[in-house]
Amino acid sequence: MNEGGPDYGWTDAKTVPFSRDLLLPKVFRFLDTVEVQKRRLFDLGCGNGGPAADIAARGWEVHGVDIGPDGIKLAQAAYPGLDLRQGSAYDDLAKEFGRFPVVMSLEVVEHLF
Numbered sequence: 001m002n003e004g005g006p007d008y009g010w011t012d013a014k015t016v017p018f019s020r021d022l023l024l025p026k027v028f029r030f031l032d033t034v035e036v037q038k039r040r041l042f043d044l045g046c047g048n049g050g051p052a053a054d055i056a057a058r059g060w061e062v063h064g065v066d067i068g069p070d071g072i073k074l075a076q077a078a079y080p081g082l083d084l085r086q087g088s089a090y091d092d093l094a095k096e097f098g099r100f101p102v103v104m105s106l107e108v109v110e111h112l113f
Helices: 017-031 050-056 069-078 093-097
Strands: 040-044 061-066 083-086 102-104
Touching: 017 050, 040 050, 040 093, 050 061, 050 069, 061 069, 069 083
Parallel strands: 040 061, 040 102, 061 083
Antiparallel strands: none
16 A cells, blocks of 8 residues: 555535536446446546446446545545545555456546656
């Protein structure tokens, strides 16, 4: 698990307008086509948990990590039923969480080196 991490300026656990209005409708359309026995999704870079909560509300079991401690604190407080933890893509996520038929990573690539 990473200590610290970037602060992206989260002030609450709501889905930000860009994700809510532009990205999530496309994600929902895709998820509606996925045929799996267990509707499980891993959110890599879950931030403040807003999109994860929106997907969970549609019947998906959602787990996720984010490197930023502030977003994770907001996510855990607002969505205690979701398994959202501090971590990164460089952690052994399969060992910690298992395998998932769907992995989502919204608004992450621009933060990578």
